[in-house]
Amino acid sequence: MAPPTPSPRPGPPPTPQGGGLQTPLRTPASKHRLHFPATTPKNAHHGGGVGAATEHPVEVIGRIRNLSSGGASALEIAGGGTAVRVRGDAGGCRDFTLDGVSVSEEEDLEGFYRRFVRSRIEGVRVGAKCTVMVYGPTGSGKSHTMFGCAKQPGIVYRALRDILDGGGGEGDSSGGGGDDDAGFGAGLFVQVAVLEIYNEEIYDLLARLEVMGKKAKNATYISGNEAGKISREVAKVEKRRIVKTKINQGNTALKRVVESIANGDSHVPFRDSKLTMLLQDSFEDDKSKILMILCASPDPKELHKTVSTLEYGAKAKCIIRAAHAATPRDKMSSEESSTMLNSRIVAMNQFIYKLQKENKLREKERNEAQNVLRLKEEELTQLRAKLKLIEMKEKAAKEEEINSKVMEKTHTLRSELMKMEEAMLRQQQELAALKQRLQEVEREKADAHQPVQQDLIGGRLLARLSEMPAGLDQSMSMVMSMELDVGDQPQDVKVIKEDTRQQGHISNHTATAGVCTGAVVQDVRISGYPEKVVLSTVFEEGDEEDAERDNGLEEVCKEVVEESFKVDITQHALAEPEDPTTRKHRIENIFRLCGNHRELAKKPKVQSQVFGDENKSPAKHVFGEKSKSPAKKAFGDENKEPSTWGAIETPMCDVRVTDSPVSSQLSPIVCQVVDEPLSEQLKSCSTVEESDQNKENSVAGQKEKGGLLEVYIKWESGNLIKGLKLLQNSCLSDLRKLIEAHFEETGNKQQHQFTFLLLGDPSGAPVSREKEASVQISKLPHWNNQPDSYLACLRAAKKPAVDHMPFSPLDSKLNSVVKDGRLADVLSPKVNPMSPNYIRELRA
């Protein structure tokens, strides 16, 4: 006997279509039923319909969709609502007993869910396992049942809502279970995976990743505790599902698995399809329940497929899981285990919920930290920009500061330079005034010939110099120092110093002085500067009373002073700063000499010859005879006709510059002032033939002259100026110095500028100033056809020369030195008050 099919649990009353219940068809009994345990009323009342000794793990529910086309339905509910009766075309019918049957036209998805699904979901909430699967041919309504439509949600969304919200969510009009489980869902956490099996491949519809092996290990999940949110995500994924007949391949494999289990085969072909592989745990796990929904179409055209589906479900329903007899201990253990598991589940859900909250909090903190980091980065960028700007400003400020300092320093230096130039200008003006004053005094002296006046003038000058401020003294020294810097040539200077043996008068060598008696001569020489004016001073040896006692015929004795006071001024000046008192004393010395010179000028009786033996020459007598008259008068005025001059045979020695024993570079110059009375001879100096008498005179004269050359100077107009004696190797530049000195002494300042005319030369052209040094005196035409007498013809310059500023060369020198940065050296206080230039200026 075949065991009866499992008794269905109470369900809705059979529909009117179940008219064929009288002759219900029996499903194929065969061997399958042999495994089914005997059904007891208790088991039948139990939801699973399984006895205490056995377990019915698969619950099969039939879901008959609406009839889409017209015509009669091929299916009807029988067995009190637990069987599906299939009516054949021949009028026969067949009943398939299930755990429940639902007709879509009579019961919507909500009713179907509440009656057959919700109890399973509640078991899941307390820790049970449940697999809900649909089975049926294409178009039978599987998707519709699981996911629903726009009007009503399917099992998936309702189950999700019940798990999380306790059944009180949207769409649950019944509200069943919601009040009882209020608050129970708090802390529950749902993880949803959406997989699709197509062509025997499993696809993760969330990540679209292929899952290899037994389980979809790499599947992603929709997780959370909000049913609405998860439902929306699932709805999105559900649209990706592929809807084709290929899926039934898995259904076939599932059918074989079910039949194999139901038949009690030792081998269950779970691995025949991916679908059965996924459902293996659900079939083998004792704790797991399977809710199989058979979707069937009432269309008679689909009758064959419908019958096949119902047969498959009937077999699944026959699957039983052998269960050992439950002892009281097992029963208690089971209850304790269930309670403990429920507690653990609740604790784990609460822990998960806590983790989720913490995760959210940390995520929030991370976002805030990222915002702070972004703000810091922006601030850092701004600070870097500011730093760069500040650096640029500092750099610009430094450059500006440096430029400002340079400008300030330049301005200061320029101001100092201007002050120095002004000081120099003032000093030059003072010196020029001093020079002019000195010249005026000399002219006054020359005109007056009064000793008293000489003393007064000399005294005034001395007093004026004494009153010169120290600053002037120093500034003069500075200027002189600059002059010393002009040349680097060594200087050898004899310093003028008054002979301590002489307290008397000093004779100077001017034309008016004429002679000097018993004098001490000190020469000041500068080697390397032959063109420089050299000062010779003669100290009178005797006093005035002796001169008067000798009745104007005293011998003029000259003694060359030993060079005991020779000092290297350059070294001395540079070695140690000059004491202002010493410099002042020396300046006073010089002007005292000048005063003495003027004193000598007032001694017409005293005559001098500086040509050695020439003191004994007749010239001395000639001048002696004329000593009562002013010397200048005796020599005549050069502006007068030569015929009115005195005898030319009585040359007067005015100044002699001897060769320096210290330096051989000094050009030996001998000058002798003579009067030229023979104007007629002068006029014909280069044209008149030399007479025999002249020849004799010339020979005799040359002997007397001791190798000197006589030079007679006249203007181009014919007026004779002077007669001079010079050494044989003298040149025009030497002659120029003597002539200029003569002009200065006579006060003919305007005649300082002249040019030598080279008479005798075919061109008769004037000699340029630069070439004067190269023209020997011997190149001049002979005067009066005498071999050692020459004639120098002068052409006066048209414009009077501007007064020479003694320091004008220094201007350019100073400028060049200032440009070279040697201003400090030039303006050094190291002064040589006895500089020959200085002496020259004072002398001038």
Ligand SMILES: Nc1ncnc2c1ncn2[C@@H]1O[C@H](COP(=O)(O)OP(=O)(O)OP(=O)(O)O)[C@@H](O)[C@H]1O
């Ligand atoms: N109970 C029902 N009430 C109303 N319409 C239904 C019902 N069941 C199915 N349908 C409709 O029938 C059509 C096919 O249903 P469904 O797609 O769910 O079949 P299926 O079994 O999933 O087919 P397939 O296997 O090809 O996916 C759908 O348009 C669906 O809306």
